[in-house]
Amino acid sequence: DSGVTQTPKHLITATGQRVTLRCSPRSGDLSVYWYQQSLDQGLQFLIQYYNGEERAKGNILERFSAQQFPDLHSELNLSSLELGDSALYFCASSRIGLTSGYTFGSGTRLTVV
Amino acid sequence: ELKVEQNPLFLSMQEGKNYTIYCNYSTTSDRLYWYRQDPGKSLESLFVLLSNGAVKQEGRLMASLDTKARLSTLHITAAVHDLSATYFCAAIPSNYGGSQGNLIFGKGTKLSVKP
Numbered sequence: 001d002s003g004v005t006q007t008p009k010h011l012i013t014a015t016g017q018r019v020t021l022r023c024s025p026r027s028g029d030l031s032v033y034w035y036q037q038s039l040d041q042g043l044q045f046l047i048q049y050y051n052g053e054e055r056a057k058g059n060i061l062e063r064f065s066a067q068q069f070p071d072l073h074s075e076l077n078l079s080s081l082e083l084g085d086s087a088l089y090f091c092a093s094s095r096i097g098l099t100s101g102y103t104f105g106s107g108t109r110l111t112v113v
Numbered sequence: 114e115l116k117v118e119q120n121p122l123f124l125s126m127q128e129g130k131n132y133t134i135y136c137n138y139s140t141t142s143d144r145l146y147w148y149r150q151d152p153g154k155s156l157e158s159l160f161v162l163l164s165n166g167a168v169k170q171e172g173r174l175m176a177s178l179d180t181k182a183r184l185s186t187l188h189i190t191a192a193v194h195d196l197s198a199t200y201f202c203a204a205i206p207s208n209y210g211g212s213q214g215n216l217i218f219g220k221g222t223k224l225s226v227k228p
Contacts, residue, residue, distance in 0.1 A: 033215055043218040056215050101146065102216060104156040
């Protein structure tokens with residue numbers, strides 16, 4: 001157990017639907033990052049939150065949004081889902097300090113049918 | 114914009130052989146990370162390299178960093194089947210302050226070790 005918890009582990013939904021992925025960071029970590037992993041695009045950074053505030057945005061579609069709550073857990077909302085959104089979605093967390101690393105959760109596998 | 118390139122993307126090795134995976138990055142980066150991923154699983158942290166000349170070893174894996182050349186290597190010594198996995202390197206743009214920046218990943222090297 002890495003300490004980063006992601007739910008659900010698997011999600012199957014239809015095109016056009018909306019889903020919410022949840023991430024609880026490792027205790028003490030203030031930063032949360034969301035990544036999308038697909039076969040053709042590899043690991044793509046989506047968005048980062050630090051202590052409740054959006055800190056950086058990557059290749060995140062307008063149909064996707066995220067937030068980090070006061071208890072530091074984060075949610076990634078995906079709407080108007082398309083077949084191409086099928087992927088593994090990872091959450092990672094980190095803390096300040098050069099030697100500290102990034103800890104990844106086990107991921108949510110999203111299948112859009 | 115920071116870009117990270119790995120090569121080779123696919124590597125088929127025989128057990129007992131040595132090989133090196135290369136990771137180049139395009140702009141200055143504060144740190145270099147190596148991760149391992151088994152199929153359908155999460156990313157497991159292997160090494161964090163913080164400065165020029167840094168070398169870290171764990172078992173049959175050794176990672177090094179040359180910030181002047183913007184190059185990191187992951188050397189595999191006497192490969193065994195259990196090392197079969199996909200290996201990713203990742204870097205962080207160096208213009209971050211305060212919170213840690215987001216990781217930019219290479220495409221990964223899929224390693225297959227055959228008996």
